[in-house]
Amino acid sequence: MTFLNEIKATSFEAMNAETPAQKRALSYANTILQLFTQIMAKKQPADRIVGEYFRVNKKHGSKDRRVIRESLFALFRWWGWLNKFSTSTGTSTANTGTQAWFTMLTLNARLESHSWEPFIAAWTGFSGQGKNLTLEAGSALENVSEKCDWLTRQFPTISFTTDDLVPAWFWQTCPIQDAEQRLAMVQALSSRPPIWARVQNIETNEAIEKLAKLDITTTASEYFSDSISLGHKSINLNGLSLYREGELEIQDLGSQVVGQVCNPSPNDNWWDTCSGAGGKSLQLRSLMLAKDKQATGTIIASDVRRKPLEELAKRAKRAGFKGITASPWKSDDLPVAHNHFDGVLVDAPCSCTGTWRRNPDMRWIDAIETVLDKPGLQLDILSRSSQAVKAGATLVYATCSLSPLENEDVVNAFLAKHTDFSLEVTTHPFTGIEASMHLILPYQADTDGMFVARMKRSS
Numbered sequence: 001m002t003f004l005n006e007i008k009a010t011s012f013e014a015m016n017a018e019t020p021a022q023k024r025a026l027s028y029a030n031t032i033l034q035l036f037t038q039i040m041a042k043k044q045p046a047d048r049i050v051g052e053y054f055r056v057n058k059k060h061g062s063k064d065r066r067v068i069r070e071s072l073f074a075l076f077r078w079w080g081w082l083n084k085f086s087t088s089t090g091t092s093t094a095n096t097g098t099q100a101w102f103t104m105l106t107l108n109a110r111l112e113s114h115s116w117e118p119f120i121a122a123w124t125g126f127s128g129q130g131k132n133l134t135l136e137a138g139s140a141l142e143n144v145s146e147k148c149d150w151l152t153r154q155f156p157t158i159s160f161t162t163d164d165l166v167p168a169w170f171w172q173t174c175p176i177q178d179a180e181q182r183l184a185m186v187q188a189l190s191s192r193p194p195i196w197a198r199v200q201n202i203e204t205n206e207a208i209e210k211l212a213k214l215d216i217t218t219t220a221s222e223y224f225s226d227s228i229s230l231g232h233k234s235i236n237l238n239g240l241s242l243y244r245e246g247e248l249e250i251q252d253l254g255s256q257v258v259g260q261v262c263n264p265s266p267n268d269n270w271w272d273t274c275s276g277a278g279g280k281s282l283q284l285r286s287l288m289l290a291k292d293k294q295a296t297g298t299i300i301a302s303d304v305r306r307k308p309l310e311e312l313a314k315r316a317k318r319a320g321f322k323g324i325t326a327s328p329w330k331s332d333d334l335p336v337a338h339n340h341f342d343g344v345l346v347d348a349p350c351s352c353t354g355t356w357r358r359n360p361d362m363r364w365i366d367a368i369e370t371v372l373d374k375p376g377l378q379l380d381i382l383s384r385s386s387q388a389v390k391a392g393a394t395l396v397y398a399t400c401s402l403s404p405l406e407n408e409d410v411v412n413a414f415l416a417k418h419t420d421f422s423l424e425v426t427t428h429p430f431t432g433i434e435a436s437m438h439l440i441l442p443y444q445a446d447t448d449g450m451f452v453a454r455m456k457r458s459s
């Protein structure tokens with residue numbers, strides 16, 4: 001990182017930019033550097049920093065925004081490799097930080113198969129590499145193995161492995177011995193999943209037709225009848241009447257597995273203990289209504305943060321869902337009645353490693369403590385929440401972590417102390433495997449990673 005801090009804005013000015021494309025490429029490089037350095041230094045999510053930057057800097061048109069945004073996010077995706085160029089051992093010619101930065105931008109664009117040729121050519125020129133760094137004619141780098149091989153051919157003296165694309169601590173907290181599975185995990189974490197949504201209050205086909213009329217191509221999920229994929233293009237949701245009228249909610253397909261495992265009955269009372277803005281509360285209510293239009297079931301949504309609960313209230317109103325109420329969790333005491341609920345969902349705060357596909361920056365901002373700090377809190381929330389489950393009723397534990405330390409280990413520690421609870425067997429929706437705990441791997445159905453376990457309190 002220090003090498004990035006050492007690159008001076010003046011060193012960009014010293015570059016010999018003559019054509020408009022070269023001047024633009026230089027300006028992009030500078031902006032991307034400022035944003036990248038700021039994100040790494042502040043350890044704040046890239047989405048937030050980029051959003052703030054574009055709010056303040058109105059001068060950028062839509063193409064500028066695209067180049068800056070896509071290059072920036074890609075840099076985090078490939079940082080495990082690009083970082084190797086930050087030392088002079090990376091390449092004999094990239095002997096200054098500024099030149100190294102241009103090498104990184106060039107390689108980044110190639111790894112992503114970006115089509116901004118004039119800018120890429122300018123970055124290559126500024127890198128002083130003295131070689132083209134283009135792909136062989138007609139070839140595209142389809143997966144992480146091909147990308148790794150291509151880099152190795154370009155820079156034979158540097159060692160590149162696919163494992164480099166996630167930090168070493170990830171493998172410590174999420175050990176995978178099988179080489180194929182390890183590669184599948186890296187491949188998934190190095191690519192973006194589509195935007196998944198859930199249709200509510202109307203038939204899925206009707207939603208697909210309405211979106212098609214707006215030229216938005218969707219695909220129905222093969223797993224859940226109310227799920228659709230909206231593809232990879234960003235969509236202005238507020239411009240969609242379907243969204244404004246509460247018939248469409250963005251929710252990753254992996255996250256939707258959790259509601260499906262809860263499988264609430266129409267007249268159940270559920271407590272969503274860590275509801276956030278209520279993605280799963282809304283799903284629970286929608287599943288109740290799908291089973292019975294007159295469903296009288298209720299959901300109490302709790303969270304330690306107030307703002308997301310306000311957002312949930314808006315979303316529930318938009319959908320016309322009457323059975324959802326918020327009850328903030330302010331102290332150690334339960335905000336709800338003991339031994340009362342047919343179902344309690346604990347969607348616990350976690351390291352969120354399962355969402356790294358959408359937030360590639362988080363793998364370099366976070367450290368191993370992000371995982372190691374969580375199990376104590378998770379066990380505490382799960383133990384306290386379990387008091388609200390009535391006899392014979394259901395307790396579901398979920399996280400979007402890929403680490404057994406936050407998943408199986410927490411459930412096992414809970415069960416060891418709470419012998420009135422036992423695991424129930426459920427079916428993994430994407431593999432069909434029956435088990436009492438499921439890890440939803442990101443490559444099984446092109447989703448975020450999730451974990452879910454369903455338990456029952458004895459009667």
Ligand SMILES: C[S@@+](CC[C@H](N)C(=O)[O-])C[C@H]1O[C@@H](n2cnc3c(N)ncnc32)[C@H](O)[C@@H]1O
Nearest residue numbers: 274275276278279280303304305329347348349
């Ligand atoms: C994984 S997120 C929940 C996501 C949400 N269920 C959804 O589907 O959108 C975990 C939530 O737990 C909340 N949380 C953190 N510590 C908590 C605590 N001690 N008690 C209750 N909620 C907590 C966080 O504010 C966060 O909103």
